[in-house]
Amino acid sequence: MPDVVVLDYGSGNVRSVVRAVERAGASVTLTADFDTALAADGLVVPGVGAYAACMAGLRAIKGERIIGRRLAGGRPVLGICVGMQILFAGGVEHGVETDGCDEWPGLVTRLEADVVPHMGWNTVEAPTGTRLFAGAEDERFYFVHSYAARSWDLVTNDRTAAPLVTWSEHGGDRFVAAVENGPLWATQFHPEKSGDAGAKLLRNWVETLA
Template structure:
């Protein structure tokens, strides 16, 4: 079973439909035990870093993610659900950083680009050791964001460019994340979801 964590942020129903196409049972839940013990946990996210983090903490999601990682139970973060897995973010902060879950010790910062948000389809440059992108290394994915991680973390990475290079995805043992929306990325996104489900 795959659990999609409901913490008040994310395209929950579209994510549910996309993950159901993998053939797995999918539930949308904020229940700690279900989220902790599911075969796979998806942490979606839309909106601002701080608001998503507040929602995550309110349902104990930060602790769930850390506990799942300690037990090597697969977790996938999507869009802002990826960003909040990092140490901190500077979105709308007036100089004060918002704390993230802290799985990766880097910051989420604003893209240095004349047009924001970065919205639409973009290609990715994938590490040769990626499992998430097997068979879809040359595909485009759908992005909607103004902030991103810009330094490598994890075991395998995918990069994209919107005036500057940024992390499009990370694979790091039991935890993985995509800055783009696989559930909105057509056949390539569904293939990525199936690749992740195949690793559970």
């Protein structure tokens, strides 16, 4: 049974994430401890609320260093919702730009749709070869967000496998719904709130940790 840490940096209700990852077949610890998070087989970075507040909480526990060091060693990280958004270079809320973890280039910005937030069930466009969505490519997932990465700016060379990017759409605005990039995977939606489809997704991730 793989050992997973859900990073506890003050981001909203994380208990549902802990329970969902446990049901997916992992032994889960909720902690902010640097060494424990670094050593785990897998790390989940949840996120609820404002981008700037999440980054402040993350920096307070040196969470950006935990993420960076894990990825440098090829150790898996899964970001969820704002926990995905903070992986980009920055986020813009109410005209204020906040630096992110800069694992991927690009900014997280407000959705350009008539109805915001985007709240509820939606389909995704998963790419060929996806491991994250294997067996759940045609399912619906639960979204709650007003901001997203609305472009994918990472350029890879021929020596590096290109990330698999999953897209979704709300009110005519297309945005990144998930990314599979080596050891770094992330979802804009909440798999822990997405019923059987989300459970399948989390099982797919946990199985890569074995």
